[in-house]
Amino acid sequence: MTTELRVLRPSEWNEWFASLELAFGGVLGSPEERELWNSLTEHKRSLGVWDGSDVVATAGAFSFRLAVPGGALVPAAGVTMVSVAATHRRRGLLTSMMRRQLDDVRALGEPLAVLTASEPAIYGRFGYGAATRQxxxxxxxxxxxxxxxxxxxxxxxxxxxxxxxxxxxxxxxxxxxxxxxxxxxxxxxxxxxxxxxxxxxxxxxxxxxxxxxxxxxxxxxxxxxxxxxxxxxxxxxxxxxxxxxxxxxxxxxxxxxxxxxxxxxxxxxxxxxxxxxxxxxxxxxxxxxxxxxxxDSLHVRLVEVGAALEARTYRAPADVVLEVEDAFCPWNAGRWRLTADASGAASCGRTDDPADLALSVRELATAYLGGTSVVSLARAGRVRELRAGAVEEASLAFSSAVEPWLPRGF
The missing domain is CATH 3.40.630.30 (Gcn5-related N-acetyltransferase (GNAT))
Known part of the structure; x- marks a missing residue:
């Protein structure tokens, strides 16, 4: 099979969107809906895979800013319109699009990527964690x-x-x-x-x-x-x-x-x-x-761990060293020291100090907005405590007084 992964050209939008509709069951959107999505599509952030003249996979992103604990609006890629044709499943097309997309998000300096998942089990392997519920x-x-x-x-x-x-x-x-x-x-x-x-x-x-x-x-x-x-x-x-x-x-x-x-x-x-x-x-x-x-609702991916953790505030002082596993975005892997003061402001940088907690970037994303406690993740075996008291310290710091929520889909 010879396929080509590349950026969508504006003239190809109708064919690209028709491939997406077919992958989601073949029910066509109304003219009003198609016109809206065409106007909102960011063509330079939209990817397709072509097999000859046929579009067989799609993925896009919107340029958002996401509210995080403390009220900051953090640049985030709103991942959307992801599909693979039923004729081309299990050939690595989704993985290739996710690889290209996250590299592009990093190049744009966006510390976060977010999405809503039609099938939540798909995206954990790419480092996304379910961070809000509805x-x-x-x-x-x-x-x-x-x-x-x-x-x-x-x-x-x-x-x-x-x-x-x-x-x-x-x-x-x-x-x-x-x-x-x-x-x-x-x-x-x-x-x-x-x-x-x-x-x-x-x-x-x-x-x-x-x-x-x-x-x-x-x-x-x-x-x-x-x-x-x-x-x-x-x-x-x-x-x-x-x-x-x-x-x-x-x-x-x-x-x-x-x-x-x-x-x-x-x-x-x-x-x-x-x-x-x-x-x-x-x-x-x-x-x-x-x-x-x-x-589940919004799934979050920390594209740049240090920048993402510094962008939000924390409910309690903390000083924890996180041993982060991230096979898909290896620039995030390793030890990060997160220090938050009494005001909630934080710094996060590389360190060689011994780790207090070990977790994957997926668990870090799940806890990022404060809707899932580090304690609950630890009780499920998803976070390992390497220093006594570190789980409770991190859980209190990451918590949010307001439940995180995605009010509008995209």
Missing amino acids: MSLEIDTDRVRLTVPDGTDEVRLRYARPDEAAAACEGVYERLLTGRPGAPAHGPGWERKAVVDPASARQGASSLQCVLAERDGEVVGCTTFRVKPVWDKAGPKGRVTVDDVSALDPAAYAALWRFLFGIDLTSTVEARNRPVDDAVLHLVSDVRRCNIGLR
Whole structure:
């Protein structure tokens, strides 16, 4: 087999994207979706493998900045559109693309790469670790009530066209961004992704709807959602499917959830992507009837260990030497001394001192955003303690007061 791995040319995008669609089952996106992804594709960061004139593998990256503990926005490659044709599996094409891509990310000076995985088992061998989780909710609003904080009745709610409200919703997102590790800062054009609404994707539900929360004329929150009418012999049992709920203060947040619970002719509110520490869990009367589910979400790869560890802050002082294993990016392998002071600021550099902890770069990535404790990884045998007390010291330092979360896919 003779194949060629190279950067995508803009004129080849349609064929390249069609190969991606075929690898994901052959269901074609709507013209609106294809136009959006074509406009967002960074061609110089997109790779393809050609077998003759056929595209048989794809991989791309978006230029993001990722919020990390402490509020810094760190340059990160948002890895996306990865596929290998079913006719060309197990020939090393994915490995060759991951190799080229991580080399390119390093050359660009980005200390992190991130992705969401259709099959999570694939990416661990390339050093990615599942660093955030997402919570799903399916709430029986006939039996679950909300207790809302003072000031909720003072929030004004109004419907708005999603496309016309996109800028206001983006403003809310940007104000919340640095307070949530795992949230990406996007470039121009990404606000469109939240409002592209092809009829083929609605599965019998309404078009996308939007409600804004306002106080003194200022937008302080927003929700986007769809309503699916359902009727049985007893009457209406409609379903509200929530895309997003965001607000700048507790009263506005509660007002939006109360609105979603109270939509006429519905009895279920479903939200598929919420943070594990979502405040709505403390507003509901019966959390058992919220049918909670958890799954992995953002996978993180430390491309430059020293720069990545210095970019975030830490919750407690620490001085630990990490023996890092990284076969795929060997420039990371070896001993690193991480020192964090009482302010949370850190330095991280090479050292010959004896190691306190031994772990692979995958475990380091899993703990990086503070959502998985070093203690739990050690209990699974994924981190080895070489100095007594080092696991607990590192676990406290790496922890985050806020659960990391990816609010938007890419």
